[in-house]
Amino acid sequence: MPKYKITYFNGTGRAEIARWMFALAGQDYEDHRVSREDWQKIKADTPFQQVPILTVDDTFQFSQSLAIAKFLAKRFGFMGKDEYEEARINMILECTEDMVKPLVKAIFYDDESKTGKEKWEGSERSSFLERFEKVLRKNNNGDGYFVGDGISVADIWFCIVSDYFADEESLDWSKYPKLAALRERVEKGNKQIAEWIAKRPKGDF
Template sequence: MANRKTKLTYFDAAGRAEILRLLLTYAGKEFEDNRISRDKWPEIKPTTPFGQVPVVEIDGKVFGQTVAIANFFASEFGLYGKTNLDRLRIDQLVQLIEDFVQEVGKVYREPDEAKKAELEKKVKEEAAPKYLGFIEKMLNENKGQRLLGDSDTYGDIVIYDLVTGFLGPYTATAVEQSPLVKALAERIGNNDRIKAYKAKHN
C-alpha cells in the first residue's frame, strides 16, 4: 500500500479505530488520522457507508467495518501470517476478542447506573479473566512470545490493543494474572513506531 493515499476517520479517541491506527503505524505507513469532534458527527454520519465510524478512504474510495479494514491492512502489510491456517488462527483470535467487545458493550448500553456498575464488575472479574485465559493458552501453544510463528502478526497487535486500548480498563486486573499476554503487550509497546505514536496520542 506504499503509494495509496489513506485517510482514517474516527472520533478523537482510541475506540474501534485504534487497531487500524496501530496496524498502519506498526507497518510504517503514512496516513491521515482524521479525528473528528462529536459535534461534527451528525454532519459526517450521512457520508459514511453504514452510518458509523471508523471509515477508511483509500485512493478516494471509502470503506467501513473495523474488522474488514483491519483484515485488509494485515494482508496488505504482510501481517496476516504465511498460510491459510495462520490466517484462521488470527481470525479466531479476532473473533474471540469481538465476543469480549460484546460483553463490554452491554455495560455501555445499560441505562440504569446500579445495573451498569454490576455489569462492569462482572466483566472485569469474570469475562476478562476468561477471555485472557483463552489467549494465554493460545500464546503458550506457540512458545509464549507470539500468537504464531517467530515474527509479529496482526494477532499480536490485536492483543496489544486489547490491553492498552478502549478495552484496557476492563482487562487491567486480568492482565496481571496473564504473564504471556502482559509480556507480549509490553514488547509490542516497545516497538519504536508504536512507542512514538503512543507518546503523541496518550
C-alpha cells in the first residue's frame, strides 16, 4: 500500500482537494501542516518552492494542487470512466480555477477601494454561477454530478471553492438550485466527505 503525505499550511485552500480525495477513497495519509516559519526553512528543497506538495512512499514528490488532485483522482477512480469524461472533468477543474482568480482578489487581496469585492459580488460571481448551473443541468438534468454518473474530482473542487463564498449575504442560492443541491449532495450527503468536514482541524483559512 503506498504511503502518502500532503504538505501545506494549516488551512483548507489548495490542499483541501487532495484531502477530500483521500477521504473519498478511505485512504490513510499524513496531513502535514507546516507553520509559515518552518516553511521558510524547507522551501528551497521543495519541487517548485510552493505548497501543496504530495510525497508518495517518502521518495516521489511533486507540487501543483490540480496535478496532485488529478493524480489521486486517477488512482482512486474519480477522474471519469473514459477520456471523454476525463476531458469534461478537466474542463470543470479549469473553469473553477478561472473563478478562483477573481475570488482570491476579492477575499484576500482587496485594497481600500474594495473594487475586487464589488466586481466579484456585482457581476463576476453570478457570471460564473450561471454558467456552472447550466453545465450541471446538461448532465442528468443537474440532479447528479458535473460529469458522468458519479462524484468526481470536478465536483470536489467546485464545492471546496464555493465554500469560500457560499455564505456571502448578497448571494441568493435559489437562483442556482442545482448547484445548491450539488453542494448538499457532496458535503452532507456523501458520508466520507461529511465525516472529514466534521472532523478536520480548524485551520487558519
